[in-house]
Amino acid sequence: MRVWGVTTYSAVRTTGIYCRPGCGAKPLAENVRTFELAAAAEAAGYRACLRCRPYRVAGTVADDAPELVCRAVQLIIGGVLDDADETALGARLGVSARHLRRMFNDHLGVTPDQFARSRRAHFARRLLDESDLTIADVAFASGFGSLRQFNRAMREVFRSTPRELRQRRRRDDRLVADGGLLLRMPFTPPYDWDAMVGSLARTAVPGVESVEDGVYRRTIALDGDPGLLEIGPGGSDHLLLKAHLPYWEGAIHVVERASRLVGLEAEPLLAAAQLAGDPVIRPLIEARPGLRIPGAWGPFEAAVQAVVVAALDEQSPRVVGHAAGEDGMGNARDHEAAGEVLRRLVEAYGTPVPGLGHGLTHAFPSAEMLARAEQYGVPEDVEVTVRALAKEVATGNIVLDGGESLDGLVKSLAAVRGVSEQTAHRIARRLGARDAFPGEASERSEAWRPWRALAATHLEAAANL
Missing domain, CATH: 1.10.10.60 (Homeodomain-like)
Structure with a gap:
């Protein structure tokens, strides 16, 4: 990490x-x-x-x-x-x-x-x-x-x-909000908000996340109590975060997690400088110098989203196939099908959060909730994998708090039935592992170490243009 x-x-x-x-x-x-x-x-x-x-x-x-x-x-x-x-x-x-x-x-x-x-x-x-x-x-x-x-x-x-x-x-200095807590989220330019919000829109969990007019919104749960986050453009050196929280205690960690979600905790300038020597990655960095790696608000939520996409398309394209237009994240049909599965899980087992609008209806279910749920109402192979993942996280056999090494995290995730090493790397990248690579290892990708996560992100952004 x-x-x-x-x-x-x-x-x-x-x-x-x-x-x-x-x-x-x-x-x-x-x-x-x-x-x-x-x-x-x-x-x-x-x-x-x-x-x-x-x-x-x-x-x-x-x-x-x-x-x-x-x-x-x-x-x-x-x-x-x-x-x-x-x-x-x-x-x-x-x-x-x-x-x-x-x-x-x-x-x-x-x-x-x-x-x-x-x-x-x-x-x-x-x-x-x-x-x-x-x-x-x-x-x-x-x-x-x-x-x-x-x-x-x-x-x-x-x-x-x-x-x-x-x-x-x-x-x-004072920011006035129509309800909630309004704060600046500073960054060191360049920062590509359009690319970030586009990525978040592609992987949004229905009922939990939404993107409208360049503003990202999501439900959250703090000790079981619901809240709402809104992140949008603010200025040349900052985004604006509006947080509607059930209480103020520990708000610093809400802001830190929101910053990681939109890549503000990582300024990969040294990584970009080193990758700029590679003939494949250099033109991509020159075209999108402000690209950051999307993070995750909820590590378990990100893990479930990744395994659902993978389960629905075991033959998903690989990042290293960029020349053929492949993006390593599954195609639009994969994400549409995954969205339907996630919507069912959220509606059945997520915490209802009424009255928010923007298509936001629930907070994402916890690992404990999905581990003890009797029936998901989703395809059997998806249910088997998600249930196994939820049980391992709920019992502490898999820890997603950022304290594990990349190798240790990938090993623990890949031990779950139905989770491939590629999917484990995809999850690790969203949790901040700089060398996570959600594609097939190759001689070319070896040249991008230890910055393979950023290289993969640039390849995927280019494939989605």
């Missing part, structure tokens, strides 16, 4: 301030120290610039960080350190807390706890700027366990109290 990005923060020794790229400040070169993470700059004692406000961009981990570190980052972003400590995080990854801290310090310049605290503080600052949530709501929405912990972290990171920071916001 990888988290891509190349943002470099510049810290000035003489002022104690760090900035993001493009800031108008012009310090002397000899006084500048660079960091790949805002959290690392903060851990070194620097505070955020008030002009460029680096906290508004989440920042991502460099491509050359070890896979173990990147998997740990995915788990932290998912909230594993909200209620646990570094020892528990290390145990999830099969290493000691001491070894994990050493790896983080060597490659990121921070400990796992410092990384998590920085992300919470930055998200809280965005809420203080962009929303009218109360101070208490901001604290719990950002993943802090108490107001005391929240106030202490904000003073350490921003040298001010939350109330002082709220008073300091600019007039055009």
